[in-house]
Amino acid sequence: MARVRNWYNQSKSAALIWFISLITFYAVFRMASKLSPRSTADLQVSNAERHRMYERMSKDLDEHGALFLKHGETSQSLSLSDLFDYKNGSVTPVLKSANPPVRANVLYMSPKYSLPISKAVREIFSPTFGKGLVIWFQNPVMYHFSMFHASHHISPVPASEKEIETETNAVKGVAEKLCPMRIVLDRVVLTSTGVLLGCWQVISGTDPVIIRSRLRNALPRAPEKQLYAPVILHTSLARIVGQPNNSSEESGSRLELKYFHELVGRLNKAIRGTEVTIFEMWYVEEYDVLALALDGKMKIRRFTFGCWKG
Template sequence: MQMVRVARNWWSHSKTVALIWSICFILYFSLLHMANKISSSQNIIPSATTASSASDADPSTANRVQRSVLYDRMARDLDEHGPKFLKHGETSQSLSLSDIFTLKDGHVTPVLKAASPPVRANVLYLNPEYSIPISKAVQNVFGPYFDKAIWFQNSSLYHFSMFHASHHITPVPATADEIETEATSVRAVAEGLCPLKIVLDRVVLTSTGVLLGCWQVTSGADPITIRAKLRIALPRAPEKQLYDAAILHTSFARLLGHPKDSPTEPSRQLQFFHELVDRINSKIRGTEAMVSELWYVEEYDVLALALDGRMKARKFHLGCKRT
């Protein structure tokens, strides 16, 4: 009987111990599960904060990135579409090269056609202090190979197209009074803009033969902001503008024919053009400049700014005034 009583006591004690251990294990794993859930929740919170921070990033940084992506795409254009300018293709403004240039006996002459109504363009102006050295470098690199089959942009008219109150694709007629009102509105925009400090990000050659300088803004008004302000100031302007809102570019030259002593095999021909672009980039990439004028230009000839045509320019200094 004594043995039976001992066995029963041992069994009762064992069940108690087992129950206690079971409760401990359950509590342990419950707490561990809760800790994991809390940890997971905490890991999610920083991600949301990071996403919010990215969306609230400095707009100027986002604009620079947007321009870089755009310039990358422009730089690929020649490889993707080939040198269409050798076959007398179109310009970036849907005009054929024969519409704006004649090439006779190796000499290039612009074709000046009256714009009816006149194009009304708003452009930032690049001072000759900066444009002349660039123009000389471009002529030194490209001139020997293209002789007369090239059009060099007039260095006294280097500009960055911003916004059109009227363009040749969507003309918006205006009376003399309406033009004066537009000019006054543009002056007000200019007074509120700060001068731009810019740097030449790269030079690209497009499939249509345009040698472009693609710029970044390091301080001052951003092109996206400028275009947005001009959109408000010029409510009658065409909804569809000619260029991307972020772009800041100027034309240096336009190639119109085959280079001298160049390969005729397509892949080697492309390589030849890339080498010329690399050469000009090695000379002028990184050039810094200040832009302090916004022009309201009436172009009486189509592409007057690009072709030295007839025009009337109203020049406004960027005043950096707070409104």
């Protein structure tokens, strides 16, 4: 009888240990699932959606013409005259105060990757634009991917110093759970508004859809309407402001569009397929409108990704 009782107690203890181990494993698995990047299948879905988006973007110039040569609207509902002053063949940014400051969350591209890209952009586009600069080249040490805005100039959300501190801590918490992103340049496109964009796909790591979702949860005061589609992953390389010397006189002509397509084609041939690793998120207070793009006044807080499992 004692032997049976001992066997029962041992079995009961073993079952309890097994049950506790199972619960612990399940809890760890659930936590890992929440912190891990999307599965390969999920990435494929996002990449397919990005591919369709980039296809549409690549047709924008043909469908709407070179609006930038007419000093038309550019990105974020701003006109070229809002952003640049073009005189005597040279272009300088028009820096306007953002009140309240724009609070942007961006992924940062290291100069290790941005400098070779910028060099290729300048080599292909600079010789075609005469003595003075009629193209604004993005500062390569500021190459970035816009993810989510806690406040932007279209829907401002004022914040006190304490509220900004709360936001930065929340963004830091998001960054600590992100895994480095290996990405590849899908293509370069030139939009009808004159923005030369690098459009990227994700090889591995945390997908932009998840990053934006986590930032949305971390920043509940942020504008409901954000500036970019959840899936997009793009960076500005340059903005064309003036008219190239050998462009046709008739703005928007087929010859003119063909000329720009040839330039973009040459650039794609040079840098398409470039691979980059992203492992840093910035919380940026832009005191000037589009300060990140125009080398304006800003305050940057840098957060390194904390997940290194993929």
